[in-house]
Amino acid sequence: MIERLCVIGVGLIGGSLARALRAAGAVREIVGTSRNAAHLQRAVDLGVIDRFDTDPARAVQGADMVFVSVPLGAMGSVFAAIGNALAANAVVTDGGSAKSSVVAAIRDAVGNIPSWFVPGHPIAGTEQSGVEASFAELYRGRRVILTPLAETDRQAVGRVRAMWEAAGAVVNEMDVVHHDEVLAATSHLPHVLAFALVESLARMSEQREIFEYAAGGFRDFTRIASSDPVMWRDICLANRDAILAMIDRFEQDIAALTEAIRGRDGERLLAIFADAKAARDAFAGQPATQPAQDGQ
Amino acid sequence: MIERLCVIGVGLIGGSLARALRAAGAVREIVGTSRNAAHLQRAVDLGVIDRFDTDPARAVQGADMVFVSVPLGAMGSVFAAIGNALAANAVVTDGGSAKSSVVAAIRDAVGNIPSWFVPGHPIAGTEQSGVEASFAELYRGRRVILTPLAETDRQAVGRVRAMWEAAGAVVNEMDVVHHDEVLAATSHLPHVLAFALVESLARMSEQREIFEYAAGGFRDFTRIASSDPVMWRDICLANRDAILAMIDRFEQDIAALTEAIRGRDGERLLAIFADAKAARDAFAGQPATQPAQDGQ
Numbered sequence: 001m002i003e004r005l006c007v008i009g010v011g012l013i014g015g016s017l018a019r020a021l022r023a024a025g026a027v028r029e030i031v032g033t034s035r036n037a038a039h040l041q042r043a044v045d046l047g048v049i050d051r052f053d054t055d056p057a058r059a060v061q062g063a064d065m066v067f068v069s070v071p072l073g074a075m076g077s078v079f080a081a082i083g084n085a086l087a088a089n090a091v092v093t094d095g096g097s098a099k100s101s102v103v104a105a106i107r108d109a110v111g112n113i114p115s116w117f118v119p120g121h122p123i124a125g126t127e128q129s130g131v132e133a134s135f136a137e138l139y140r141g142r143r144v145i146l147t148p149l150a151e152t153d154r155q156a157v158g159r160v161r162a163m164w165e166a167a168g169a170v171v172n173e174m175d176v177v178h179h180d181e182v183l184a185a186t187s188h189l190p191h192v193l194a195f196a197l198v199e200s201l202a203r204m205s206e207q208r209e210i211f212e213y214a215a216g217g218f219r220d221f222t223r224i225a226s227s228d229p230v231m232w233r234d235i236c237l238a239n240r241d242a243i244l245a246m247i248d249r250f251e252q253d254i255a256a257l258t259e260a261i262r263g264r265d266g267e268r269l270l271a272i273f274a275d276a277k278a279a280r281d282a283f284a285g286q287p288a289t290q291p292a293q294d295g296q
Numbered sequence: 297m298i299e300r301l302c303v304i305g306v307g308l309i310g311g312s313l314a315r316a317l318r319a320a321g322a323v324r325e326i327v328g329t330s331r332n333a334a335h336l337q338r339a340v341d342l343g344v345i346d347r348f349d350t351d352p353a354r355a356v357q358g359a360d361m362v363f364v365s366v367p368l369g370a371m372g373s374v375f376a377a378i379g380n381a382l383a384a385n386a387v388v389t390d391g392g393s394a395k396s397s398v399v400a401a402i403r404d405a406v407g408n409i410p411s412w413f414v415p416g417h418p419i420a421g422t423e424q425s426g427v428e429a430s431f432a433e434l435y436r437g438r439r440v441i442l443t444p445l446a447e448t449d450r451q452a453v454g455r456v457r458a459m460w461e462a463a464g465a466v467v468n469e470m471d472v473v474h475h476d477e478v479l480a481a482t483s484h485l486p487h488v489l490a491f492a493l494v495e496s497l498a499r500m501s502e503q504r505e506i507f508e509y510a511a512g513g514f515r516d517f518t519r520i521a522s523s524d525p526v527m528w529r530d531i532c533l534a535n536r537d538a539i540l541a542m543i544d545r546f547e548q549d550i551a552a553l554t555e556a557i558r559g560r561d562g563e564r565l566l567a568i569f570a571d572a573k574a575a576r577d578a579f580a581g582q583p584a585t586q587p588a589q590d591g592q
């Protein structure tokens with residue numbers, strides 16, 4: 001049982017965790033904080049949090065669990081603000097989509113890698129954002145990756161794992177660097193491609209007409225381009241190296257495909273498409289931990 | 297009322313048109329043809345067609361409407377086979393996803409652009425294929441683009457339009473070249489990117505694990521990579537020039553985005569992502585003619 005949970009950044013991710021833990025009876029009190037009192041009041045009105053304080057140092061006082069769900073670019077200032085205000089038994093974890101940068105941010109803010117910090121990433125979300133979009137079932141059956149370091153207290157890891165399991169998630173542990181590579185491939189690159197494609201089409205002169213003839217395939221393909229621009233700017237900056245490496249790899253594959261189209265190499269095209277279809281069909285056939293929506 | 301419809305290639309597209317017209321009471325008899333008698337028998341068993349003949353020249357005999365829904369690479373041989381077997385009042389249309397190549401194929405097969413041929417393209421489909429996947433509602437509220445030529449009989453256009461409207465579709469006319477450019481942008485490029493992305497990931501050593509951590513965003517983004525490889529090989533060959541031009545345009549946009557990531561240009565990234573999100577949200581807000589599924 002979490003006695004007092006402090007959620008820093010009460011949007012889709014933080015709000016959904018609060019709702020899930022409350023629904024599971026796994027938390028006694030939930031305090032929210034962010035820079036926007038109106039948003040926080042809305043979270044209180046919705047029953048997502050019990051009370052709020054716009055000062056993060058005050059908000060974390062007495063909390064035994066702190067969940068930081070702010071854009072990656074804001075992690076550093078949050079850690080700096082709360083580092084000296086935490087209760088002795090507090091465990092802090094986060095929901096950032098890239099982990100190396102979060103670890104660097106806490107090292108810079110606190111002066112070392114604190115034993116009480118457990119880097120985490122729930123592989124869940126939708127293209128929506130804000131507390132209004134939060135819901136208790138967001139994490140049900142979804143994966144959460146924890147990337148503890150040598151310095152991390154194993155008891156702290158156990159408490160964070162228990163929290164996510166209470167929210168319905170399946171928890172795995174992974175190396176920080178490996179996490180960032182895997183996410184660059186499965187999430188960050190697809191988002192970059194979707195944003196770039198929509199931008200390409202939007203800049204074509206026949207824009208209005210083009211979108212008129214776009215259909216469901218395009219709709220699915222570009223859904224993630226409706227995601228929060230600030231969050232994705234931060235992810236691109238935070239996971240820069242892994243994303244650049246993945247773009248480079250993808251560029252080679254698209255170049256090979258383009259060459260096959262240019263050279264009218266039907267045999268090669270068929271081989272590539274059949275391979276991809278087989279891989280996608282195998283992925284689609286995977287059971288569980290793969291519900292319908294996700295934006296991260 | 298269509299007295300006798302001949303469907304050449306009874307898969308998702310042809311089968312769904314047959315089902316829709318039958319459900320609308322807009323056709324008296326439906327004859328199917330393809331090279332595969334077992335598939336055709338299955339279509340009879342499912343009530344999609346009334347009878348079949350594996351010889352296309354015999355199958356079109358006495359038909360007043362012929363719908364050709366075979367992969368683009370097979371259009372030429374179909375037109376060669378049926379050109380001299382058509383009834384005097386027959387109108388022929390097709391469902392090919394690229395139109396220049398279909399027009400070239402019929403010119404080569406028949407020796408000119410026949411007045412009885414109306415090039416068409418229903419902007420509908422799913423990533424499924426085969427007659428088992430066909431359903432009567434596939435075209436409801438969806439767009440069908442007709443690309444008649446100077447040689448095309450306007451009465452023939454009117455009959456094809458009436459057929460699609462009976463199936464529930466919204467019919468527009470467009471220039472052949474323009475159609476191919478619009479579809480390269482909204483459909484063909486996204487499919488090429490989805491195939492290339494899945495191929496990239498499938499070739500990474502940690503393949504199994506990578507797909508394990510892929511979530512709903514990836515699922516949506518890559519759904520179209522489950523589409524029929526033969527159909528997409530043919531589309532890439534048939535609409536080669538427009539697709540290459542679109543890839544080139546996209547490469548410039550992805551290069552600009554990559555440069556912004558490399559240069560840690562957060563302002564530029566935010567501007568691009570915000571633009572794209574606005575365009576995608578505007579597209580998502582469009583009413584009607586945009587149901588959930590599509591693969592072409």
